[in-house]
Amino acid sequence: MSEPLLKVENLTKHYALGLGFLKKSIPVVRAVEDVSFSVQAGETLCIVGESGCGKSTIARLLMRIVEPTSGRVLIDGTDIAGLKRKALRAWRRRMQMVFQDPYSSLNPRLTAGQIITEPVDNFERLTRSQRKSLAADLLGKVGMSAEMMHRLPSELSGGQRQRLGIARALALQPSLIIADEAVSALDVSVQAQILNLLMDLQQQMGIAFIFVSHDLSVVEHIGHRVAVMYLGRIVELAPCDALFAKPVHPYTEALIAAAPVPDPTRVRLEVPVEGEVPSPINPPSGCAFHPRCPLAVERCRLEVPLLVPMADGRVVACHVRAPASHIPAEPPTAEKRSLAPVAQPHHFS
Numbered sequence: 252m253s254e255p256l257l258k259v260e261n262l263t264k265h266y267a268l269g270l271g272f273l274k275k276s277i278p279v280v281r282a283v284e285d286v287s288f289s290v291q292a293g294e295t296l297c298i299v300g301e302s303g304c305g306k307s308t309i310a311r312l313l314m315r316i317v318e319p320t321s322g323r324v325l326i327d328g329t330d331i332a333g334l335k336r337k338a339l340r341a342w343r344r345r346m347q348m349v350f351q352d353p354y355s356s357l358n359p360r361l362t363a364g365q366i367i368t369e370p371v372d373n374f375e376r377l378t379r380s381q382r383k384s385l386a387a388d389l390l391g392k393v394g395m396s397a398e399m400m401h402r403l404p405s406e407l408s409g410g411q412r413q414r415l416g417i418a419r420a421l422a423l424q425p426s427l428i429i430a431d432e433a434v435s436a437l438d439v440s441v442q443a444q445i446l447n448l449l450m451d452l453q454q455q456m457g458i459a460f461i462f463v464s465h466d467l468s469v470v471e472h473i474g475h476r477v478a479v480m481y482l483g484r485i486v487e488l489a490p491c492d493a494l495f496a497k498p499v500h501p502y503t504e505a506l507i508a509a510a511p512v513p514d515p516t517r518v519r520l521e522v523p524v525e526g527e528v529p530s531p532i533n534p535p536s537g538c539a540f541h542p543r544c545p546l547a548v549e550r551c552r553l554e555v556p557l558l559v560p561m562a563d564g565r566v567v568a569c570h571v572r573a574p575a576s577h578i579p580a581e582p583p584t585a586e587k588r589s590l591a592p593v594a595q596p597h598h599f600s
């Protein structure tokens with residue numbers, strides 16, 4: 252298999268909170284712990300998990316908005332930590348972000364046309380007519396008419412603003428777009444339109460997506476693979492179809508059970524996920540899910556489960572459902588990605 256577009260190796264981010272009176276007592280938020288995954292060109296990897304599990308921190312680490320405590324991020328095999336100014340700028344062109352709340356990320360004083368052409372203008376000065384035709388082209392790509400280029404963000408609907416945020420991300424023809432809760436603030440029908448738009452853009456332009464969401468039900472149709480996170484760690488990473496057909500990790504199972512079921516013929520699993528997410532400042536010992544897990548055994552309190560590759564191409568970290576005795580002689584990478592063919596996502600209706 253070809254070199255992945257993006258490779259994340261053992262990424263860890265701890266935030267120290269304040270200075271504390273004694274050095275030893277400085278509390279640390281373990282936002283991301285030892286996370287590894289990769290993304291192929293043109294692929295959609297979804298990252299899901301409850302609020303506070305570290306999803307946005309991963310997005311910020313990938314964009315180099317924050318620096319990792321340890322671990323590496325490689326783009327086409329190059330570690331982004333070592334990039335100097337010019338290379339960093341070139342790499343920034345290739346990775347763009349779409350945010351949850353387009354309103355706060357769009358300059359309210361600029362017109363839609365100015366907002367979406369600004370990224371290109373920053374790299375190469377455009378003439379007035381180039382700017383106009385680029386704006387019309389980008390608006391067309393996200394299903395908006397060219398007349399919209401004269402509108403201010405306040406004169407657009409929530410869905411149109413999110414389309415605008417996507418158009419701005421497309422302006423520099425990125426290889427990868429990170430969408431962090433990009434549809435979470437939208438009505439369900441508008442969510443479906445935006446998800447369909449993202450899938451169409453992927454097919455037309457071959458863009459890879461990292462789609463971050465707390466809501467498993469929105470990732471079911473758009474993801475090729477899904478990484479499920481719990482308190483900073485990936486607990487299951489699987490081809491999307493396999494994950495929804497048969498979740499293996501008890502937490503994945505509970506999330507799927509809790510998600511609304513758009514397809515009434517699908518049998519709903521009856522595994523409740525009870526209790527609050529524990530604090531990442533003082534996470535539970537061993538498997539961090541053990542206080543909420545109906546299957547927990549003694550070992551779960553004592554040892555952090557490793558990600559173990561399963562026969563169908565997924566990796567799972569669970570002492571009961573994926574015992575470490577399954578680990579082959581070769582140490583596993585954090586994911587085993589070449590086994591399952593990537594299923595084509597289906598459009599929302």
Ligand SMILES: Nc1ncnc2c1ncn2[C@@H]1O[C@H](COP(=O)(O)OP(=O)(O)O)[C@@H](O)[C@H]1O
Nearest residue numbers: 266280282301302303304305306307308309531
């Ligand atoms: N700058 C920061 N300083 C301290 N803690 C932070 C900071 N950013 C995020 N966190 C904490 O890290 C954890 C993960 O946050 P985040 O990545 O935003 O989660 P998610 O996007 O999954 O909701 C949370 O407990 C959050 O409070």
Ligand code: SF4
Nearest residue numbers: 538541544551569570
């Ligand atoms: S390792 Fe133990 S506590 Fe963690 S998910 Fe598996 S059974 Fe539950």
Ligand SMILES: [Mg+2]
Nearest residue numbers: 306307308432
């Ligand atoms: Mg977040």
